[in-house]
Amino acid sequence: MEEPAVGDVFGEMIKDAYAVHTGVGPRPLAGGRWPRPVIEVIERDDGLINGAPAGHYLEEPADWRPFDHRALRLVRGHVLDIGVGAGRTAVELQRRGMAVTGLDTSAGAIEVARKRGLRDTVLNTVDAYAVASARYDTFLLLGNNLGLLESLDRGPVLLDALARLANPGARLIAQGTDPYGTTDPVHVAYHQRNRERGRLGGQLRLRLRYRRLATEWFDYLNCSPAELEELVAGTRWRLKAIDDEDRPYYLAVLELAG
Amino acid sequence: MEEPAVGDVFGEMIKDAYAVHTGVGPRPLAGGRWPRPVIEVIERDDGLINGAPAGHYLEEPADWRPFDHRALRLVRGHVLDIGVGAGRTAVELQRRGMAVTGLDTSAGAIEVARKRGLRDTVLNTVDAYAVASARYDTFLLLGNNLGLLESLDRGPVLLDALARLANPGARLIAQGTDPYGTTDPVHVAYHQRNRERGRLGGQLRLRLRYRRLATEWFDYLNCSPAELEELVAGTRWRLKAIDDEDRPYYLAVLELAG
Numbered sequence: 001m002e003e004p005a006v007g008d009v010f011g012e013m014i015k016d017a018y019a020v021h022t023g024v025g026p027r028p029l030a031g032g033r034w035p036r037p038v039i040e041v042i043e044r045d046d047g048l049i050n051g052a053p054a055g056h057y058l059e060e061p062a063d064w065r066p067f068d069h070r071a072l073r074l075v076r077g078h079v080l081d082i083g084v085g086a087g088r089t090a091v092e093l094q095r096r097g098m099a100v101t102g103l104d105t106s107a108g109a110i111e112v113a114r115k116r117g118l119r120d121t122v123l124n125t126v127d128a129y130a131v132a133s134a135r136y137d138t139f140l141l142l143g144n145n146l147g148l149l150e151s152l153d154r155g156p157v158l159l160d161a162l163a164r165l166a167n168p169g170a171r172l173i174a175q176g177t178d179p180y181g182t183t184d185p186v187h188v189a190y191h192q193r194n195r196e197r198g199r200l201g202g203q204l205r206l207r208l209r210y211r212r213l214a215t216e217w218f219d220y221l222n223c224s225p226a227e228l229e230e231l232v233a234g235t236r237w238r239l240k241a242i243d244d245e246d247r248p249y250y251l252a253v254l255e256l257a258g
Numbered sequence: 259m260e261e262p263a264v265g266d267v268f269g270e271m272i273k274d275a276y277a278v279h280t281g282v283g284p285r286p287l288a289g290g291r292w293p294r295p296v297i298e299v300i301e302r303d304d305g306l307i308n309g310a311p312a313g314h315y316l317e318e319p320a321d322w323r324p325f326d327h328r329a330l331r332l333v334r335g336h337v338l339d340i341g342v343g344a345g346r347t348a349v350e351l352q353r354r355g356m357a358v359t360g361l362d363t364s365a366g367a368i369e370v371a372r373k374r375g376l377r378d379t380v381l382n383t384v385d386a387y388a389v390a391s392a393r394y395d396t397f398l399l400l401g402n403n404l405g406l407l408e409s410l411d412r413g414p415v416l417l418d419a420l421a422r423l424a425n426p427g428a429r430l431i432a433q434g435t436d437p438y439g440t441t442d443p444v445h446v447a448y449h450q451r452n453r454e455r456g457r458l459g460g461q462l463r464l465r466l467r468y469r470r471l472a473t474e475w476f477d478y479l480n481c482s483p484a485e486l487e488e489l490v491a492g493t494r495w496r497l498k499a500i501d502d503e504d505r506p507y508y509l510a511v512l513e514l515a516g
Binding site for chain 2: 001002003004005031032033034036037039040041043045046047048049050051052053065177181182186209210211212214217246247248249
């Protein structure tokens, strides 16, 4: 088989999902006739593959899961929404009159977020953006984007970059997933395999695919609150609260140390 | 990455789709809590990947596409439904009082078709089953299963096996897709690449994936009616009619030569 090309998988997918959602412009059709659902394909390095309808990136607040609503109640001041995607939560914050900036590394995602009305966007990595003079009071990592902490090595580096973008007393609200409640043998074996390789059990090695595009392989971290506490120790952040009302999903609230 | 294991991809997928559909038994859940849609993942040998919700294998007649209804109106006598899957069309024929046998190579598919009430099932390949003494008046290849003809080499061999299972005057109703109407550069380039390798343009090289399972790579033929006519020539079958009212999808009606 030919390897897929490396490209803006998320952007191409979200542009198609947005076209299907709005019915405007060229969009995927079966036989040039019937709407074709847009599916995000996620490969894991143990050969596991998973498809998920991309529509959830465009969901209105009425369709959100409860923890997303609770997360937005914790927001204050100037907000940086990291991995803003199609602007699902950022557009809602803007609608509520909050000052919100959406950051993403996907040009296609930023394009869709802007079409949906998000005014302030940044196409960049956190690391590169951390040299900017902008400062924020709240950082959002929603849609399971606590996973962007990647690993015990990379997580503190990302948190350091965010500390450079932070006003005094800034807060970081991250939605994560505790992977260890599962009894699915596929996942239990994967956690064990990871540990044998010196990785955290839920340190997923993934790539996304859409049509003929793939991302590079990347780490994405599903960790327990205890593992998160270990990762945060030694950074300029403190873990202030865990809201695990919707276990295994949780919200972690971090605050910048004084 | 570890290669996925070879196994009954379709069966595992359709069992999960059926569990989601009925709400009975263990089924995929996100976070052990929210239903997770079951997605069929199809890889093509040019690196293209496509995900499609598996629910359409379980659709009731009210949700079918028009050509499926027209196909069932062409059925007569004892019917062999080839690639019966979850029994979408066979269960409906049985409901109408027809004598129908469902054949599939997937144990999981046969299990689901039987749970849905299909009484007469065969877990086998057409080739191996063709030594049986059963005889049929109609063969159905629906759900795009004209694709099972695979290639100009393999198609006539499959048609020969079906001729051995046929009563005099038997009819074969196959639903296909003419691939050449598309202007999508990904598909146009793929057709060209196939021709350069001595294959029919729409002779897809595919594998299915679900969770940690994959099929072997196999050929699946999307051909034009003209290509089908060429394939049928020299077999014991004659192409009697093409219904292309829902282009690019079509129904081909073949009859056994006298």
